[in-house]
Amino acid sequence: MKHHELFDKYLRRELSSAERLELIKLLAHDVEAGRALVGYVNETTLLVRVGSQIESASAGENIVPLKSAPQPRAFSWRWAAVLVGLCAITSMMLVATRPRHATGPQLATTGAGVQITRGVQEMSAAGDVELRAGDVITTSTNNTATIRYPGEATRILIQPGSLVEFKDSSGGKQLELLRGGLSASVAPQATTHALLIITPHARATVLGTEFALRTDEVVTKLDVLEGKVLFTCRFNAKKVTVTGGFSSFSDRGGPTTVVPLQSAAKP
């Protein structure tokens, strides 16, 4: 069997007993085969990471027009043709005049103290920057940054002193809050594409609401102003639904009882 077929089967956990032994023998005795395996896994990793980014970027372009409702019998085809023509011209003008930068999620900053790490590159996020999956956003102690999504009212404000990774959004918007805080106003999301925010202790699943999230090394605090958020512990999968006007905390032991917003003690 060719090496790459063996490596593929290994990565897909499809090795038979004989193939497993063949791979073990190969890796134990052939230095070049070991190098080839690492190269193959590296290459596959890049295929998936970059491929997912491209898939995510093109997902926003796949807008399918809605089917028109059945027309009444007295429908005038002449007027319809005029209307279709006008719509087409308007659409073309809209497309032609649409700013090019509004194609993907954007990061707007309040000052020079916001940095984006993209691969090995570090850049200062001045003005509007189009975000890519894998970007890591660092806000200094006196600057905030806002993530905006074109075509909807969702806004996510990253608080000063925070560290956030902007993740692949192909299955719904996703962020990881590694440190600090953020507050968000989220437009209604499709149930299959909920906004997911991951912290060291919890996952907040959001379908459309206003809320704030803050995390440190011990605990994550969620305040929901409006709507509802599914708050799940990353360690034991315990979950609570936090509705508007309520808060919850989560550490390694799971989310606490939901308490009214005003009486929630600070973590």
Next chain:
Amino acid sequence: MPEQNESPVTSSVSAEDLLRAAFKYHDALVSYAYGLLQDWALAQDAVQETFITVQKKHAEFTPGTNILAWTRRIARYEALNILRARGRETFVGDEELFALVDAQFEEHLNHDAVAVLEQQKAALHHCLAQLEPDVLQLLLGFYRDRVACERLAAVHRRSVNAIRLALSRIRSRLRDCVRLHLALAEVKP
């Protein structure tokens, strides 16, 4: 692999500085975790946990030593944790193969390999963007989502053998494309 003194962090390090330096090896760590865990989603989880641990244990890092080697050791620990946790449910890890694959990464995933990875990434972006959407879906379905070949064959209306052959050809085409881009980049002024 000997510890290489190539870390950009040389004096006392804050958690933030160390995390930022460690993030430069994000792709390499995902690749390592993917190699150990053979599951894309679990590999992502392991790397997330790795960065959380890097932040928590930043004081234990010795400035001037190899950040890649240090974070890889953490990633190994997190991968083992995941396997152990899942061993209680459905998946029992193959310790012998795990150790062998781990040894290959320790030997061959060094700073030079990471530099190559970053160059390839930029070129691959261009090459993958030129693929037809269904070809990209096939690649992601096979590697990221581990969709069964029979199902991929049904979705793409081909035989299982044709799917495997197509994947091999796509990877070969992409490899050529990346090579060409890297060669062109070298000759550009």
